[in-house]
Amino acid sequence: MLLQQLINGLTLGGVYAIIAIGYTMVYGILELINFAHGEIYMLGAYLAIIFLGLFTAMGLTAASIPIALILTAILTIIFCSAYGFTIEKVAYKPLRNAPRLSPLISAIGVSIFLQNYVMLTQGATDKVFPHRFGEAGFQFMDVNVTYLQALIILVSGLLMFFLHLFIHKTRMGKAMRATAQDKTMAALVGINVDNIISATFIIGAGLAAVAGIMVASYYGLVNYFIGYIAGIKAFTAAVLGGIGNIPGAMLGGIILGLVESTGSAYISSEYKDAYAFIILIIILLIKPSGILGKTTEEKV
Amino acid sequence: MLKLVSIHTSYNNIKALKGIDIEVNKGEIVCLIGSNGAGKTTTLLTISGILKPDSGDIIFEGKSLKNISPHSIVNRGICQVPEGRRIFPRLTVLENLEMGAYSVNSKYQISNFKNNIEKVFSLFPILKERIKQHGGTLSGGEQQMLAIGRALMANPKLLLLDEPSLGLAPIMVSKIFRTIKEINEEGVTILLVEQNAKAALRLSHRGYVLENGAIKLHGSGEDLLHNEDVKNAYLGE
Numbered sequence: 001m002l003l004q005q006l007i008n009g010l011t012l013g014g015v016y017a018i019i020a021i022g023y024t025m026v027y028g029i030l031e032l033i034n035f036a037h038g039e040i041y042m043l044g045a046y047l048a049i050i051f052l053g054l055f056t057a058m059g060l061t062a063a064s065i066p067i068a069l070i071l072t073a074i075l076t077i078i079f080c081s082a083y084g085f086t087i088e089k090v091a092y093k094p095l096r097n098a099p100r101l102s103p104l105i106s107a108i109g110v111s112i113f114l115q116n117y118v119m120l121t122q123g124a125t126d127k128v129f130p131h132r133f134g135e136a137g138f139q140f141m142d143v144n145v146t147y148l149q150a151l152i153i154l155v156s157g158l159l160m161f162f163l164h165l166f167i168h169k170t171r172m173g174k175a176m177r178a179t180a181q182d183k184t185m186a187a188l189v190g191i192n193v194d195n196i197i198s199a200t201f202i203i204g205a206g207l208a209a210v211a212g213i214m215v216a217s218y219y220g221l222v223n224y225f226i227g228y229i230a231g232i233k234a235f236t237a238a239v240l241g242g243i244g245n246i247p248g249a250m251l252g253g254i255i256l257g258l259v260e261s262t263g264s265a266y267i268s269s270e271y272k273d274a275y276a277f278i279i280l281i282i283i284l285l286i287k288p289s290g291i292l293g294k295t296t297e298e299k300v
Numbered sequence: 301m302l303k304l305v306s307i308h309t310s311y312n313n314i315k316a317l318k319g320i321d322i323e324v325n326k327g328e329i330v331c332l333i334g335s336n337g338a339g340k341t342t343t344l345l346t347i348s349g350i351l352k353p354d355s356g357d358i359i360f361e362g363k364s365l366k367n368i369s370p371h372s373i374v375n376r377g378i379c380q381v382p383e384g385r386r387i388f389p390r391l392t393v394l395e396n397l398e399m400g401a402y403s404v405n406s407k408y409q410i411s412n413f414k415n416n417i418e419k420v421f422s423l424f425p426i427l428k429e430r431i432k433q434h435g436g437t438l439s440g441g442e443q444q445m446l447a448i449g450r451a452l453m454a455n456p457k458l459l460l461l462d463e464p465s466l467g468l469a470p471i472m473v474s475k476i477f478r479t480i481k482e483i484n485e486e487g488v489t490i491l492l493v494e495q496n497a498k499a500a501l502r503l504s505h506r507g508y509v510l511e512n513g514a515i516k517l518h519g520s521g522e523d524l525l526h527n528e529d530v531k532n533a534y535l536g537e
């Protein structure tokens with residue numbers, strides 16, 4: 001029973017973690033809470049449904065499900081990254097030197113705009129994911145793990161692993177960390193700071209797209225409002241781990257997923273969405289800098 | 301090599317530079333001295349493109365730097381060791397040096413990086429011992445060495461140094477000044493901002509005295525060292 005909840009929690013937690021990474025990376029570089037990030041995840045879920053629906057109509061899904069899913073994922077990631085890139089250029093970049101509240105308000109505006117845009121174009125009712133994965137799976141230490149759960153855990157784990165490698169081993173990843181630590185100095189060593197910021201939004205949005213696809217296929221239903229709840233949960237995960245800190249976002253996401261699934265099983269599933277808020281309040285009271293966060297004196 | 305023509309720079313409404321003309325010739329060490337708030341840092345940040353001048357022009361190797369972004373200015377060969385060192389605190393010493401080479405990495409090969417890093421380690425052997433340590437945990441003097449080393453990684457043609465001796469023990473100060481001379485002898489042109497006016501003027505071919513955002517005096521290092529006004533105001537004699 002507990003192990004079963006841990007598997008469920010890990011599935012959810014992996015999803016929260018990869019959304020939380022997008023919040024934390026943008027915060028790390030711009031000190032901006034990108035409230036529109038949850039909406040990118042929602043767009044990912046919708047785009048996945050649209051593309052997979054298209055492939056199903058074309059008969060591709062019947063021919064090969066894996067190929068249809070992979071193509072869907074690629075297209076969804078590209079579209080969401082384009083959204084992320086555009087949002088930064090249109091809504092945040094012009095406000096880079098404005099008072100801190102301005103880009104925050106702009107972010108909320110983008111979030112409301114995207115919700116309504118999807119509601120108007122896709123309708124206010126739930127949409128169904130065109131493919132059912134079913135309950136097929138395997139036994140793991142007396143617990144049922146569906147193939148989809150295993151896939152979600154694997155994909156989120158791999159994404160986090162490769163992101164970690166990217167950030168620490170590549171020239172661009174190092175430039176990203178340098179930019180997060182000191183934008184002026186980054187420019188003085190020849191880093192194109194605007195490009196780094198764009199790359200941050202593109203990566204964050206691509207990860208959110210994957211999360212959107214995974215959740216749409218896991219629950220089978222989406223609506224235009226899912227970005228709001230997921231956004232708050234992923235934000236909580238980012239704060240829990242220490243906002244601005246990438247390993248922190250990974251850890252925070254997984255903890256949140258585990259708390260939510262065990263809490264739903266042992267306390268009450270009525271409060272499923274409330275656990276995130278309880279955690280947020282507790283962490284803000286006890287250690288506002290988060291588990292892996294630095295104490296505030298060390299800015300940048 | 302570098303020519304500032306009537307540069308005006310302001311912060312919001314505060315006019316920090318009120319029409320500055322400075323010239324630096326290839327191979328020279330030129331120093332810029334002046335009291336606190338005179339506009340020395342502002343001058344260097346304007347050259348690097350971090351601050352945009354309200355008017356005037358900056359010519360480097362015959363081409364204007366107007367509306368050129370800071371990273372492109374680095375690509376043209378102007379590097380800066382800024383005030384306060386600005387080491388990336390959570391990057392290691394090696395990563396800080398790699399970031400210094402960011403602008404050349406795409407153009408040259410790995411061998412160039414290896415040559416440069418060996419050169420930096422021979423100037424500052426302590427950095428080699430600290431290679432895996434985070435920049436933020438280095439001592440002030442070590443950070444200053446790292447900041448200079450980082451700038452050298454880019455093969456600069458012109459090196460801008462903003463108070464490299466600030467806050468260092470006398471032994472370190474003389475080491476930094478010796479190093480600046482060595483770097484210059486290897487062909488790097490240097491524009492040096494210093495509070496330590498006497499040492500800076502001794503080292504420099506020419507100097508400028510900045511006061512309230514305007515150039516008050518300029519001349520050879522030797523002349524300025526013996527100028528009565530300079531002696532009274534900046535050499536404490």
Ligand SMILES: Nc1ncnc2c1ncn2[C@@H]1O[C@H](COP(=O)(O)OP(=O)(O)OP(=O)(O)O)[C@@H](O)[C@H]1O
Pocket residue numbers: 311314316334335336337338339340341342343383
């Ligand atoms: N970010 C800023 N906003 C507003 N005013 C500024 C800013 N930076 C500098 N100034 C003002 O511009 C003037 C020139 O400053 P600058 O930093 O260039 O002086 P400096 O010669 O480098 O002094 P120091 O020797 O103390 O470093 C000062 O009056 C300073 O108060």
Ligand SMILES: [Mg+2]
Pocket residue numbers: 340341342383462
């Ligand atoms: Mg200064």
